[in-house]
Structures are given as structure tokens and as C-alpha cells.
Amino acid sequence: MTDMAPQNDATNAPSGGCSSGSCGSSDDAMAHLPQSVRDRVNNHPCYSEEAHHFYARMHVAVAPACNIQCHYCNRKYDCANESRPGVVSELLTPEQATKKVLAVAANVPQMSVVGIAGPGDPLANPERTLSTFRAIYEQAPDIKLCVSTNGLALPDVVDDLAELNIDHVTITINCVDPKIGAQIYPWIYWDNKRIRGEEAAKILIERQQLGLEMLVERDVLVKVNSVMIPGVNDKHLEEVSKIVKSKGAFLHNVMPLIAEEEHGTFYGVMGQRSPSKAELQELQDSCSGDMNMMRHCRQCRADAVGLLGEDRGHEFTMDKVEEMDIDYKQAMEFRAEVHQSIEEQRTAMKKVATVSLDAIAGVKTEEKKATRPILMAVATEGQGVINQHFGHATEFLVYEASSDGVRFVGPRKVDQYCIGSSECDEGESKLERNIRTLEGCEAVLCAKIGLEPWGQLEDAGIEPNGEHAYEPIEEAIAAVYLEMVEAGKADIQSDKIIQQATA
């Protein structure tokens, strides 16, 4: 992906994306990647934090069978981990899935990616999965294809995947030690037998590692997912991270275990706890030192449709899809136009680099104090002015103000849904979601704001500001920044700077 404009160096300002740990630093993660990989994930909403604001993806549920048992899964329901939480999905035949993909791709031109993630293991259903990919590849070659797997059947189909131009594969690798594996996987189906214990785990691990190596050899991008299970593999995942990176995986996504008694899983029933947010963050941090980590994963359902955090699946049920009359060729041309204009928009947003304070607020360069950069969010419906009610915002534009001027950082979408039972309390309100979205920002500028959100924003350390309603964004931000400078709120706290200033 192309990078957002770099943050001012040596500051502790949060990175461009949300920095809450549930959403986030993948732009940083991407910065370490070779340009060739970044170009390939540029419009992939699951891999690029920035792209997920512009492009849509969909999953099709064509793969019901599985060839292993995980202790966090109950086959009576969809898998609660590995990107397919809790909701039983509509199983589609390959023909239905292809029709649905083509219908969505014609109606949601932002669509760039189709994935098969379940509800079982896609590669344990090779005919259903591969024939779906083949049909989409033939009829909509502009759509990127991706698949996730436990890895057991992976080496057998690596060549098929490469041939169908599938350039993103996610392997769930929870361990590289069979002793640990035996505590996660009670059995596998292998070589026409059910095999248990360490013997089973050893085979699975070998197949996962072999599959990873074979994909990398064929230049297929590999992401590794790991489920963090406290007391089982939490201490072990740093080693997993090192190994998969050394073999060429381009991203590692550590997800928290989801285990509730009601799910009827081994871990749920036996009282295995999930990691706390802090534990997850700590592990992600300790892995990120030597691995590109992905933190904006939303653990989507296996049949999700639309932009991340949004599900338009109800618009594309099979009965509706059957009735649609679509010109596929025209749809593809339209998609190309839309994608091009998205790319132009993204380039333009980056070019609106820094608007200097001089230009905006008439501050002369020599009057500038050494101050730190501050992130501010804006609620706007467009036209470059602050013209939206705080409560109506479904996304905020984030700007960075510093002594160098005002710079657009990027949009942040407010999640339409809670992001998972272990990530938030049930019934998180829209206000709470707004505030979570604004983490790292120190002010929010909007046309109007209610009393309740006002108080809660202040409690969260974010200054609400309705004084610049209907004013141009950059000028308003510059004005607020200068007020903050005046009030000493933007002073640099570092001892070093103070010494310099007094010297």
C-alpha cells in the first residue's frame, strides 16, 4: 500500500489509524514491507488500515466440512474464532456463490476482494472452494481472491491456488510444538484415519509449515492468524511469530480466544479464560518487534458483505440475487472506473500535505513556539467545512496540527457494530463507539454537540468544540491549535527540549 504522509518524527503522537489496539497500527506494519507487497495489498481492506475506509470485501460460505477439531470450535455453530464468529451462515453452492459475488461486485463497485473462510475449512472442501474461485476468476478477473485455512490440506492445493491467481492465503497457526498443539487440537482426519494427541498435532504443524513454505516459493502472500489462549500458547506465540516471519509470512494477526460456556466448546465448558485486552496488547507488542502485526482485524462473519464494520448481506440474499439482471462486462468496467477514482482521491488526500499556519492564521514563522503535534477530529458532510452534528457522524476526518501547520491524516469510520465479545462490553452505545474511534485525538470539531457527549468526551480527554461550525476545516483546526498553544496545552514536556529552550 502507499503510505500515509509520515508522522513527525520523534513524537509520541498516535499513528494515523485508530490506536486502540483493536484497530490500528497496520500502516506502521506495512511500512516495513517491500514496496511490491505494499502495492499488492494497497486495495485490500483486511490488510491495509487505510484501504478499509475505501474498499469493500465479501466472504462466501461454500465450505462446510472440516478436517480437524479445535478446542475453541463447536461444529454445531460457525467457528467463533478464525474470522468467523458466532452466526450460522447461509451455505451456498459454488454456482450460487459465484452469482452472489457477481451481483455484489456489480452493485457495490468498491468491492475489491472475495474471500472463502468457512464455515468449515475451505481447503477441506477443495472441489467446492476451488470451483467457486475458478468461476469468479473467469468472470471477474479484477477481483482479488483470498482464502483462510488450518493448513492441513494446504500442500495438496498450493498449485491450484497459485494457478487461480489467489495471492492472499491466511493460515491459522497456533503453535509449532506438538506438546502445545495436543492441548489445542484433540484430533485431525488424516490419511483416512482419525488421529489424536501429539501425533495429530505434529502432522498438522508439519503440514502448516510446509504449506507456508510452498506458498512463499510461489509468491503467494501469506498472513498467519494465531488465537491467543492464556496458559496454553500465550508464551509460545512469540516463537511462532519469529518462525513464520523467517519463512516469509508478511503479516501476523494475534487474536484473542473467544470462549463462553454457552458456545459449548471445550474451552468454553472447561472454563478456559480469554486474554484481557492488556494481555493481548502486550503479546501483540512483544511480537511486533520482529513481525508485522495486524491490529485492525474485525473478525468478520463468514458471510460478511461490504466495507469493514458494515454488513450489507441482507441486500444480497439468494432470492434477491436470482432476480438481478446484470451485465458483467459493464459492471467490471464500472468497477475499474470507481477504483481509479478512489485511487485518485487517496492520492489527492495525501497531496493536501501540510497547510502552513502562516497561510492559514497569519502566524509568522519566527513567532512559532516549539510545540508538539496534536491530533484533532472533524465531523463533516463534505465541502471542506465543519458542518455535521457530532451524533450524526459515521466517520471522522483526523488532522494533525503542529508548528508546521495542519495536515490531513485520514478518515476514521465509526464501527457500526461492537467488535466482538472479548473486545467490548455488550451493548456498547453509539456514543461509546464514537469515543473509541476518536482515541488519540485531543479535540473534536463539529457543527453541534449534545450535553451528554460533551461531558463524556471531556472525561475521555477529548475537547469538544462547536465554536467553528460551518468554517473551513484547516482554518478552524489552526485556530484551535493556536488556542491550545496559548493555553500551554501543546508544550513539549521533554526535559531535553526545556534545557534547549533555557540554554
Added chain:
Amino acid sequence: MSYSITDLCVNCHACFDVCPNDAIYKASTQFMINKKTCTECEGDHDDAQCASICPIEGAILTPAGEPANPAGSLTGIPPLRLAEVMAEIQAR
């Protein structure tokens, strides 16, 4: 004699894909085994394939009518523990 599938079947297709005799078919609400074509995998495999891949305890019955995968044998959850948790959840 033949293996058979009970109404605990979750329609995951796994057995359907691995049966060497194509003896498994989709019925209206679940998969079923054709008694005439099931060979218990004799001559093809050491173990009955449907019983070896099925993820649901009690869903496949042996020719003798016994669960091929009794309670606790696949999930590792001791049946007593499961009963306790179920009772506790139902009492909420």
C-alpha cells in the same frame, strides 16, 4: 450391514465427501446413508470413513446401532462436566 446417521447431523458434508462408495446422500433435513451401498468401508479402508471424520458425537451409529463416537470422545469434554454446565446455564 450399514452405518447410519442420526438427527444430530449438522449437515457439514464431511462424510459425504469421503465415503468411498458414494453411499451418503442429502435427505430433506440431513445426510443419510444408503444401506444397500454402504460396505462399512471394507476393502477400502481400515476405519469407516464417515465415523472417522464426523465432528459430532452420537451422529454416526455403527451397524450394531452404537454411537461410533460416544459422548466426550471427540470434544474431550467429560460428559459429567458438560451436564453440569448445561444445568447451570439452564438454571440462569
